[in-house]
Structures are given as C-alpha cells and as structure tokens.
Amino acid sequence: xxxxxxxxxxxxxxxxxxxxxxxxxxxxxxxxxxxxxxxxxxxxxxxxxxxxxxxxxxxxxxxxxxxxxxxxxxxxxxxxxxxxxxxxxxxxxxxxxxxxxxxxxxxxxxxxxxxxxxxxxxxxxxxxxxxxx
Numbered sequence: 001x002x003x004x005x006x007x008x009x010x011x012x013x014x015x016x017x018x019x020x021x022x023x024x025x026x027x028x029x030x031x032x033x034x035x036x037x038x039x040x041x042x043x044x045x046x047x048x049x050x051x052x053x054x055x056x057x058x059x060x061x062x063x064x065x066x067x068x069x070x071x072x073x074x075x076x077x078x079x080x081x082x083x084x085x086x087x088x089x090x091x092x093x094x095x096x097x098x099x100x101x102x103x104x105x106x107x108x109x110x111x112x113x114x115x116x117x118x119x120x121x122x123x124x125x126x127x128x129x130x131x132x133x
Contacts, residue, residue: 008046084121088114091110
C-alpha cells in the first residue's frame with residue numbers, strides 16, 4: 001500500500017501546485033477551486049492508503065528486495081462468468097436516462113433495479129452449501 005499512497009500523494013501535490021499556478025495566472029476562481037478540491041480528494045485517498053500501509057504487513061510490491069515469485073499464489077476468487085454486471089450496467093443506463101429526462105417513475109424504477117442487481121452480484125455465491133441460515 002505504500003506504493004499506492006506515494007502515487008496518490010504525488011498526484012495530490014501536483015494538483016495543488018497546478019491550482020496555485022492556475023489561480024495566480026488565470027485569476028479564475030472556479031477552476032482554481034476545482035483543482036484545489038481535486039488535490040484534497042486525492043490526498044484523502046493517499047492518506048487512507050498510507051494509514052492502511054502502516055497497519056498491515058509489507059506486501060511484495062512494497063519491499064525493494066522482493067522477487068517475482070513472492071507475489072505468486074492465489075489472489076482470490078473471481079467469478080468465471082456472471083451476468084450481474086451487465087444488469088448493473090443496464091440499470092445504471094436506465095438511471096441516466098431517467099435523470100436526463102427527469103422522469104420520477106423511471107428514476108424510482110432504475111433505483112430499484114440497481115439495488116436488485118447489486119444485491120444479486122453481492123449474494124451470487126451465497127446459495128446451496130454457502131448459504132447462511
């Protein structure tokens with residue numbers, strides 16, 4: 001996580017530096033505020049990664065003496081084929097259409113569809129022997 005924290009914090013420094021230069025040069029408050037807030041949000045993510053990196057063991061990515069083989073092994077379970085992401089995408093597209101044309105019934109329908117499809121993806125493998133009583 002130290003690598004990720006470094007990357008995000010460097011991007012945050014860049015955003016703040018650009019905000020200062022842009023603010024002095026363009027004298028335009030909206031763009032300066034947007035750049036400064038972007039830097040703050042990137043620092044928020046970088047700070048989270050730094051905070052987490054102090055509490056977990058060093059990963060192979062964080063060690064300078066690590067070998068490629070140190071990162072070998074199972075990384076986790078990934079679904080071989082699932083149709084739920086397609087349903088989530090359709091629901092999100094439906095929500096976008098509803099928001100663009102501001103149809104309250106379509107927004108409510110799409111919101112319910114998003115909740116159902118995200119729940120379906122989340123609990124896809126909680127069936128059969130994996131089901132919790």
